[in-house]
Amino acid sequence: MGGLESLAPGADPDRPVHIVFVGAGAVGCFYASRLHHPSHNIHVSLIARSNYKALTDHGVHLQTHTFGDYTFRPHAVFPSVAAAAANPNPSEAGPREWDYIIVTTKALPDRSDDSALIAPLVGPHSCIVLIQNGVGVEQPYRTRFPTNPIISAVTVISAEQTSPGTVRQNRWTRIHLGPYSNSASFSSSSDDNDNDNVPQHGGGDATTGGGALITPTGSSPPTSTSTSSSSSSSDAINLPLQKTGAHLAALLSDWWTRLGQIRDVDCCADEIALQTIRWHKLCINAAFNPSSVLAGGRGNADMARDPELRRHLGGVMREIWEAAPRILGRGFPASMASPEMILKSSERNVGSKPSMLLDWEGGRPMEVEVILGNPVRIARARGVEMPRLQSVYALVRSMQEVRGRAKGKL
Structure with a gap:
């Protein structure tokens, strides 16, 4: 990492570190603004689309609950990935590779392969x-x-872009970071007949998540003939990746905390700890997001106060709560809110609409696969069925496909 391997948290880099955010929406702009510290050799750039001109002309105006109002002027703003790739560091002679590439776009593997x-x-x-x-x-x-x-990374933040180049942060700033080697690895299996039912729009192959089983680290893959022979070679790759990823996560945590003054940045102890947080957030997202669409556009508090919908929401959350330990090999810590606690908290969330409902109402693609499809396939790969979640997935995916065909987009 050009010297970052030896850099200890708490010390400033001895050469410019260049970071680019792919996705200049509300979440990306907020976290980018708290990471940009040129006087400490940390330079943050943005790749923007619809708000490119506003960001180029005026920077990002942030109205925050936590840090007051301020303007963030990135090191550079690029109109495309190609432009950022051509010159990562436009203010200095010669290009340098990006040290960190931070992706904050919506995850839509059924529509495109963002890794490409x-x-x-x-x-x-x-x-x-x-x-x-x-x-x-x-x-x-x-x-x-x-x-x-x-x-x-998993974040809990309430933020919105109220107009091009203007971001309002309403509540929360928490972000959890952890290294990833292969704890949710996809492995193709011709024995899984359900693969034919996974949507294949725009590159849905085994490398993008469409039609793939997911086998977490330490689990038994669909076939075991090559497991023993590949175990040592996998460890030889994964352990260094975990070590390097943990160190680079610690540096980010230090910069966001020490320089950006975000108080609730957490570096997870290991890879499974981070995935446990992902699955806990999934309890909320997989219950409330699709249900708000299926329920005809009702908000979180409205659903939590309806007896039948509350029973449904609790059932989905408890199904995930019981499946996650069998998938990850580790249960949820006692400090994490239980399904009943989440429901009680949601009763007070009056006026809140889940992101999936906002996307549905706006005619935009929803994060169906990463919030619903992937967990169903992950569980199935471990021999765990989640019938409630599978039903919700089938219905919401069908709604999106039917609407897409009607609009001639699929």
């Missing part, structure tokens, strides 16, 4: 950071970039 999108940015020493919803989001990147360190 960022490929022009990735150098031999680049670290890929994924701040995305759902589970199994890391595997396409691991398949395409087998030797690059990957950091998986």
Whole structure:
């Protein structure tokens, strides 16, 4: 990593570190703004699309509950991945590879392979950071970039882009970071008859998540003939990736905390700890997001207060709560909110609409696969059925496909 391996948290880099965010939405702009510290040799750039001109002309105006109002002017703003790949560091002579590539786009593996999108940015020493919803989001990147360190991240934040270049952070700033080697690896299996039912829009093959089983580290794969012979070679690759990823995650945590003053940045003790947090967030997302669409557009509090919907939401969450330990080999810590606690908290979340409902109402693609499809396939690969979640997945996926065919988009 060009010297970052020896850099200890708490010390500033002795040469410029270049970080690019792929996705200049509310979440990306907020976390980018707290990471950009040129006086400490840390330079953050953005790849923007619809808001490119606003960001180029005026930077990002942030209205935050936590840090007040301020303007973030990135090191550079690029209109495309190609532009960022051509010149990672436009203010200095000669290009340098990106040290960190932080992906904050919506995860839509049924529509596109984002690992292919960022490929022009990735150098031999680049670290890929994924701040995305759902589970199994890391595997396409691991398949395409087998030797690059990957950091998986889970965030809890309420933020919105109220107009191009203006971001409002309403509540929360928590982000969890952890290394990823292959704890949610995809392995093709011709024995899985359900693969034919996975949507195959825009590159849905075994490397992008469409039609693939997911076998977490330490689990039994569908066939065991090559397991023993490949175990030592896998460890030889995975252990260094975990070590490097953990170190690079610690550096990010230090910069966000010490320099960016975000107080609730957490580096997970190991890879499974981070995946446990992903599955806990899934309890909320997989219950409330699709149910709000299926229930006709009802918000979180409205659903939590309806007796039948509350029973349904609790059933989905408890199904995930019971399946996750069998998938990960580790249960949820006692400190994590139980399904009943989540329901009680949701009763107070008046006026809140889940992101999937907002996407549905706006006619945009929903994160169906990473929030619903992947966990169903992960569980099935471990011999665990989740019938409630599978039913929700089948119905919401069908709704999206029917609407897409009607619009001529599929």
